Amino acid sequence: MAGAAALAAGRPVVVAAAATPGRRPQRPAAPLPPSPAxxxxxxxxxxxxxASTSGRLGGGSSSSSSSxxxxxxxxxRRGLAADTAVxxxxxxxxxxxxxxxxxxxxxxxLRQAAPRVEAAExxxxxxxxxxxxxxxxxxxxxxxxxxxxxxxxxxxxxxxxAHMTVIMHSSLARSLAFILANxxxxxxxxxxxxxxxxxxxxxxDPSLVEAAVAxxxxxxxxxxxxxxxxxxxxFFKGFQAIQAHRVSHWMWQRGRRALAVALQSRMxxxxxxxxxxxxxxxxxxxxxxxxxxxIGETAIVGDNVSLLHHITLGGSGTGKGARHPVIGNGVLxxxxxxxxxxxxxxxCTKVGAGSVVATDLPPHVVAVGVPARVIKRLxxxxxxxxxxxxxxxxxxxxxx
Numbered sequence: 001m002a003g004a005a006a007l008a009a010g011r012p013v014v015v016a017a018a019a020t021p022g023r024r025p026q027r028p029a030a031p032l033p034p035s036p037a038x039x040x041x042x043x044x045x046x047x048x049x050x051a052s053t054s055g056r057l058g059g060g061s062s063s064s065s066s067s068x069x070x071x072x073x074x075x076x077r078r079g080l081a082a083d084t085a086v087x088x089x090x091x092x093x094x095x096x097x098x099x100x101x102x103x104x105x106x107x108x109x110l111r112q113a114a115p116r117v118e119a120a121e122x123x124x125x126x127x128x129x130x131x132x133x134x135x136x137x138x139x140x141x142x143x144x145x146x147x148x149x150x151x152x153x154x155x156x157x158x159x160x161x162a163h164m165t166v167i168m169h170s171s172l173a174r175s176l177a178f179i180l181a182n183x184x185x186x187x188x189x190x191x192x193x194x195x196x197x198x199x200x201x202x203x204x205d206p207s208l209v210e211a212a213v214a215x216x217x218x219x220x221x222x223x224x225x226x227x228x229x230x231x232x233x234x235f236f237k238g239f240q241a242i243q244a245h246r247v248s249h250w251m252w253q254r255g256r257r258a259l260a261v262a263l264q265s266r267m268x269x270x271x272x273x274x275x276x277x278x279x280x281x282x283x284x285x286x287x288x289x290x291x292x293x294x295i296g297e298t299a300i301v302g303d304n305v306s307l308l309h310h311i312t313l314g315g316s317g318t319g320k321g322a323r324h325p326v327i328g329n330g331v332l333x334x335x336x337x338x339x340x341x342x343x344x345x346x347x348c349t350k351v352g353a354g355s356v357v358a359t360d361l362p363p364h365v366v367a368v369g370v371p372a373r374v375i376k377r378l379x380x381x382x383x384x385x386x387x388x389x390x391x392x393x394x395x396x397x398x399x400x
Contacts, residue, residue, distance in 0.1 A: 119300070119344050126304060126328075165179050181198060222286055223288060263277070273290050285303070285306075
């Protein structure tokens with residue numbers, strides 16, 4: 001009778017189980033969660049609006065209408081709340097499924113499009129060699145001094161500056177040591193101390209000056225804004241930053257790591273270029289504009305490489321092994337390129353501006369995008385670094 005009265009009032013009927021002495025009454029088993037197909041179907045029904053919901057709750061056939069009437073307002077609210085919870089679970093399930101599928105698809109695409117490139121091969125081809133236009137160290141120094149005299153004659157305001165930095169010195173090594181010391185000096189790193197330090201490095205390892213000659217020639221050959229040989233020496237911070245790094249690398253190799261890191265820190269403050277002293281940089285390297293360039297500890301930059309501004313050769317992981325990129329000889333990296341992890345960029349490859357390289361790139365290709373993908377293959381005799389062309393070779397309607 002009580003059950004009939006409750007049913008007439010629209011309340012659910014609860015049947016109590018008989019208690020057994022000495023035994024705890026068992027809870028009813030929890031309902032099984034709906035299958036993914038049912039969950040998605042319920043989510044679709046819930047999203048279809050009040051009409052679909054009311055139809056399932058009692059707005060459809062006559063039998064469902066009578067059933068809905070018997071449930072009452074409280075039953076409808078509980079049913080709507082249950083369907084909402086099911087819809088939320090279904091949406092979460094669909095989201096996790098989509099994420100899993102996306103990661104599997106992305107990983108498969110990357111593995112298929114990125115064959116392994118050996119670092120030794122990327123650094124073996126297109127090494128720096130003097131060309132027909134390359135000046136010897138003596139010829140270059142004579143040319144620089146003449147350019148400095150022309151500057152002093154044309155602009156009296158810069159006459160004393162030209163004499164102190166170039167004309168009064170006996171060699172390129174002495175002039176370069178004086179220029180770098182005056183650029184990097186501070187209240188704790190005195191100019192005279194740095195000058196002696198740079199001179200000591202150049203006397204101990206003459207190849208540092210030879211590499212500076214190659215870098216200077218590379219700037220003159222590849223930068224149309226460079227009009228004279230004295231301009232990079234005096235005013236181009238990309239050239240100056242590379243030469244400062246070469247000396248800090250010289251210190252690092254000889255165990256003077258504290259001083260090498262101090263010079264790196266000062267170089268980052270002055271030039272806006274952060275190169276770890278342990279990083280290896282080849283000959284004939286040009287950093288155009290150079291602002292925002294970051295090169296990590298285990299990175300290797302080959303010969304005849306051109307880097308535009310805001311380039312990152314970053315590491316991945318916390319291990320002590322190789323965790324930074326290897327940039328092969330003759331590579332052109334456009335503005336804003338990020339190469340991350342222990343990947344290899346093959347020789348004579350061009351990477352478009354703003355790209356993110358996370359896998360190996362083969363030699364003689366054009367790559368662009370996030371992540372970078374190969375969109376064109378170059379002739380084996382073509383060297384993008386010589387043209388410095390960051391536009392041609394890209395698909396015009398390419399979408400990142």
